[in-house]
Amino acid sequence: MTGAPTSSPTGPRPEDTRPAPARTLDVGRLAQADRVARRREEGTGAGDGTVSQRNPYRPTMKRTWFLATKEYRAYFLREGAAVVVGLFVLNLMLGMVSIAAGLDSWTWWVDLQRNPFVLVLNVLALAAAVLHTVSWDQLTPSIIKVQRGTRFLADGWIIAQQVLLLVIFAAVMVAWLGGAWS
């Protein structure tokens, strides 16, 4: 045993003359005696000495693990949807770059938005954003716990508060942007 604590024992104890505790002493005469004494029966399957008989099987995950259960599929959809949102954001950034680059490129970008692929991307991005909003609302109650006495506020209240904040934020944005335009 190494790393024994250094604090002194609390109780009365005799002279410390004993040898330091050791984990194993599998060498020398004693171990030799062990080997002599060990008469391994053939075919019993007994472990030979101290050689481990372990042979664990280590399963590997299938490449399609994310399709295995409903929960994994929902998780994968959630993660996958981020790619769509990412593409949508790339498109927006491209639009901003094209404004800076001048009228021609801006017109090109506006035309690009009529491309069926971009239209589909926009629709998918909307769906993905809705999915993320819903899953965010669903997952938040696990993290935000409001304790009332010996109970936690029900998940519905946390979700309601999320939705309320979203509505207020949207209303403020609309009012602000509307004010800027008028």
Next chain:
Amino acid sequence: MAHSEAGGVMTVEVQRYRPDVDDTPRLVSYEVPWTQDTSVLDALNYIKDELDSSITFRWSCRMAICGSCGFMLNGEPKLGCEQFLRTYAPGPLRIEPLANHAVERDLVVDLEPFMTKLAAVEPYLHPDPTGTPEPGNLQTPEQMTRYGQFAACINCMLCYAACPQVGLATDFLGPAAITAAVRYNKDSRDFGNAQRLPLLDQEDGLWPCTFVGACSTACPKGVDPAAAIQQAKFAATMDWATEFVMPHHGAPGAKDGGHA
């Protein structure tokens, strides 16, 4: 009895693996008689007593508290003692060892990695360095509520079998070990947050978790380990942010609220 009387004989397929002989596991079918209160564990014991005494599985208490008998039942992690054949009628029922674990033999999986991870998060009370009140701490029911759910973990490993991240990132601390740490961090008697948070806030600590949420679905005791992990992530992030804004002022040892 509330359950309708049912029964018969069901085909139960058990994954067998004998390490000194087999290279890979195989499924073996057994015909098991059952009635409405035959548990999966009863079925395995029937096989062991009547059909093949070499079949190997862990079990003890029969009442879903010792955590020994976790298996994959038709691909889902469950405790064998509290699942009944009636649920799987007319069969077949497939019993496999817990997923994401090395298989030692038949349904016995290697628990050593978990034991190491559990010990690594210092899952014991770090007492108040200024001294513990005598004869013991006070703790109100409200303070108990903060960690109570997380203290109900029986280490049955169903959450590890459910979590794909455990399978993908072998060194991930995993749901139960993190939950044990969070349980103590939220205990008003504990002052070990400062030691434990750095243990959790590591690449293989909290962060492999991507909030799949399967651990909480699998948990037979309603512990909600996913919540524990996300709350720990939140605490770790707040700790980082505080340190970023006010270096060495945000005391990482401070309890995340509620310490009395």
Next chain:
Amino acid sequence: MQTVRVDVAIVGGGGAGLRAAIAVAERYPDLSIALISKVYPMRSHTVAAEGGSAGVVGEGDSLEKHFNDTVAGGDWLSDQDVVQYFVEHATEEMYQLEKWGIPWSRRPDGHVNVRRFGGMSQPRTWFAADKTGFYMLHSMFQTSLKYPQIVRYDEFFALEVVTDDEGGTERARGVLAYTMRDGYPVLFEAGAVVITTGGAGRIYGSNTNGAICTADGMGMAYRAGVPLRDMEFVQYHPTALPGSGVLLTEGARGEGGILVNKDGYRYLQDYGLGPETPLGHPENKFMELGPRDRVSQAYWHELQKGRTLETAHGPAVGLDLRHLGAAYIHERLPLIVELAEQYLGLDPVKDVIPVRPAVHYTMGGIRVGLDASSSLPGLYAAGECSSSGLHGANRLGSNSLAELCVLGKVAGEQAGAFAVLDPVRPSIGVRSRAADVADRYVAMMGAGTEDPAAIRREMNAAMDAGLGIYRTGDGMREAVSRIAALQERYADVRVSDTCPVYNTDWTQAIELGHMLDVAHAMAASALAREESRGAHQRLDGFDKRDDERFLAHTLATRDAQGHPVVSYEPVVITTSQPATRAYGAAGQAPGKAATAETPTIPKEA
């Protein structure tokens, strides 16, 4: 065979083993400790204890009352010096657990809450919902991780206590075990050995115990020449599920649950436990809060009168919680709700739960003194596998969890002291003999013809029939001869499995050997006790307690042929002379008088 040298080897990783290990680590920090267990510590059967743990706290209670309840509950077969030590130290151990993080249920002001329990005159049962053992075990296990000198050997199956008489006196030199994971024998050469392997309930067919409660430690000590004491006293828990034997805590009655027969009648009032207490207002020592032996015996009488319910798994009585209301039931008894739902498809809020007595606890065990030492120098025992003299002829609910702590600590400290004073030197002789013994066990794999499952079932049946709640001389003689015959068959027990790792066919066969030895000791001890006391109740003319002849502990010692030899030793009596054991109204008057006369023992902090 691998050899591991340690100062203290502890066999059994449940509550008592963990408490002993922590005690060694705290008292003698430089000793090495091997915690050897056939299961991971959190699987140990302490985990299944539900109700709580006794410790005097709060107003109106006193150490003296706890002492008197325990001695009377044990039908005066308790060693009173042990009971005195126990009640004096139980409360500090409960607070010790508090400091280790156990979530004791609390009052609104933050102080620990206590509940009522059968046979206890005061509410003094500390509880953590209805999973007290679970929380206790996990708190102790996780606390043990703090101490680097406690090295766990999980899933090491202990085979024998290694003894040796080199130097003149026989002493324990270590433990021979087998690592199930790696598949080879390991000799733990140890300065002191502590056995904390729990009970023997699996000897019976109908029992509340886990698969691991197979008398291993008792068997090992017994084979090493240490007597087993008071083995005839086996506790039936009154409320287990029919069929599976899964336990429903006594806390259910402590919180106000009632027992009814098929007519909805609270039958306990007919058996000296009345008068009936009002619904939802349980009173200590009355009705449902009578001691376990009396409540279980009342069930037997109801069965004889044909007033029990019929279920798919035989007769039962009803545990009725409905009047407590959903909120209270869910708060105080969540496990009961889960178990009733899972196993019976019933909701305790709406349904009466069928229950019946099942074997729950072995009062007897390895004979140890107040210092937890056995008659073999260097061998210690604590917990259910031991007979410390605390429980006498009947254990009171919630005394055993407290015992794990109080006497587990004693065992650890005493074993540590022994290892310091008298360390073992490596011995060629011991190692060579241990290797021979290991070979003998390993040779069981792939040998034999007798079906172990059949032997086990017949042992269960023999014990259920002959050593049940009520016993007769003929029934017990029958049990003795059936067990002896099974032991002969066991000599050629079949182990088909030859795999070196996780060979549970082999480990179960070894467990069966221990159970047969211990069952034989139980039956022989019971047959020799010609009286009725506590959990040992006879119908064949010995239906009264006989203090003239049997105010004595039974000792069962193994002879050269492997048969138990029964002898007796006196009970330690200090202040409480044997009296009539009365509950209900009959228990009221004298109890009050006694409390008024004798000064209260001052309470410790």
